[in-house]
Structure formats: C-alpha cells, structure tokens
Amino acid sequence: MYFIKTPFLLKKLFSKNLVWDIPNNRKKIYLNFDDGPTPDVTLEILIILNKFNVKATFFCIGKNVKNHPDTFNKIIEAGHDIGNHTFNHLNGWKTKTNDFIKDIKKCEKYFESFLFRPPYGRISSNQIKLIKKEYTIIMWSVLTGDFDNKITKEQCLSNAINNTKAGSIVVFHDSKKAKEKVLYVLPRFLKHFNDKGFTIGKLLEKK
Numbered sequence: 128m129y130f131i132k133t134p135f136l137l138k139k140l141f142s143k144n145l146v147w148d149i150p151n152n153r154k155k156i157y158l159n160f161d162d163g164p165t166p167d168v169t170l171e172i173l174i175i176l177n178k179f180n181v182k183a184t185f186f187c188i189g190k191n192v193k194n195h196p197d198t199f200n201k202i203i204e205a206g207h208d209i210g211n212h213t214f215n216h217l218n219g220w221k222t223k224t225n226d227f228i229k230d231i232k233k234c235e236k237y238f239e240s241f242l243f244r245p246p247y248g249r250i251s252s253n254q255i256k257l258i259k260k261e262y263t264i265i266m267w268s269v270l271t272g273d274f275d276n277k278i279t280k281e282q283c284l285s286n287a288i289n290n291t292k293a294g295s296i297v298v299f300h301d302s303k304k305a306k307e308k309v310l311y312v313l314p315r316f317l318k319h320f321n322d323k324g325f326t327i328g329k330l331l332e333k334k
C-alpha cells in the first residue's frame with residue numbers, strides 16, 4: 128500500500144528534518160527518478176528529458192551505478208543531479224542503524240551527493256539524526272505509482288497530473304518494473320505542465 132499523495136499528518140510529523148515539498152510561487156515542479164541507473168530505461172528517459180529541455184534529480188542505487196557506470200555517466204553528462212539511495216536499496220525500518228549508515232557510505236564510494244532519499248521512504252528517527260548531519264533528506268509529495276502493476280498507464284498518468292501542483296516533488300522510477308508506465312506517462316506529464324506554464328526541474332539548484 129502506498130499513497131499517491133503524501134498524507135498531511137505524516138508530513139507534519141517529520142517536517143522539521145525531511146523535505147516533502149518545496150513550496151514556491153513560480154509554478155515550479157521538482158522531478159525525481161529513483162532506483163536506477165537501468166541501461167535501457169534510463170537512456171530512454173534521458174532522451175525524453177532532453178526533448179523537453181528538463182533537468183531532474185536521479186536517486187541512484189549504488190549497486191546499479193557500480194554495474195552500469197556508462198549509463199550513470201550519461202545522467203551526469205546530460206546535466207542532471209544525483210542523490211544517494213543506499214547501495215543495496217535497504218529498508219531503514221528493517222535495518223540496524225549501523226548497517227544502514229554503512230550502506231549509504233558504500234554508495235558514496237561510487238558518487239558524491241548532498242541529497243539522500245531513504246528507499247521506500249522508510250527511515251527511523253535515529254537514522255534521520257545521523258544522516259541529516261551530512262545530507263538533506265528528500266522525501267516526496269507525489270508517488271506516481273509507475274512501479275504498480277495493479278494500475279494502468281492511463282491511471283498512472285492521471286494520478287500524476289491530478290496530484291501535482293507548484294512545489295511538488297514528483298517521483299518516477301528508472302527501473303525495469305516501471306519501464307512501460309514511466310515511458311508512457313513521462314512525456315505526457317511533461318507536456319501537460321509545460322502547456323500550463325510550469326517550470327520543471329531538479330531539486331535544490333546549487334547557487
């Protein structure tokens with residue numbers, strides 16, 4: 128079970144330490160891709176982003192970066208940002224804090240970032256305390272469900288469009304599981320918000 132839109136109470140509970148959205152009055156939306164790099168999926172996504180002239184933030188799994196360095200380099204070369212998503216895609220609730228931190232450090236061997244997203248959004252308050260010393264911890268406001276085989280690609284598109292507004296952090300996946308949906312939904316999602324005058328971009332642009 129997951130919520131397409133993050134419930135208000137859940138957001139409120141952690142709002143001090145975690146970033147759930149980035150409210151702004153510039154009609155700006157923040158675009159993220161989790162769980163890659165995955166050669167054929169990520170490359171297709173890069174082509175779509177290039178077509179719309181959009182930059183995004185990719186929360187990469189260390190193991191996938193290790194296995195697919197060429198795909199990873201294409202993300203960087205295209206000017207997108209990257210974030211740490213652990214080496215083994217660990218669930219913080221099921222992992223001892225020491226092991227969780229070790230896995231994040233292992234991911235750091237392959238790339239550096241100041242952004243971290245806990246896999247499945249699962250992280251303990253103890254883990255937050257330690258990780259926030261080095262990272263800005265990014266959650267999300269819209270989970271598109273592109274990984275969910277119980278919904279159609281059309282439903283996935285309307286979920287994504289109907290739940291997104293200025294300031295939303297929208298998560299897609301560049302994974303095998305999400306391939307069919309993300310490649311259908313992404314160009315339509317970008318066109319929709321482009322036509323409405325929104326700017327779509329990566330998180331926290333460095334000054």
Ligand SMILES: [Zn+2]
Nearest residue numbers: 161162246247
């Ligand atoms: Zn993930």
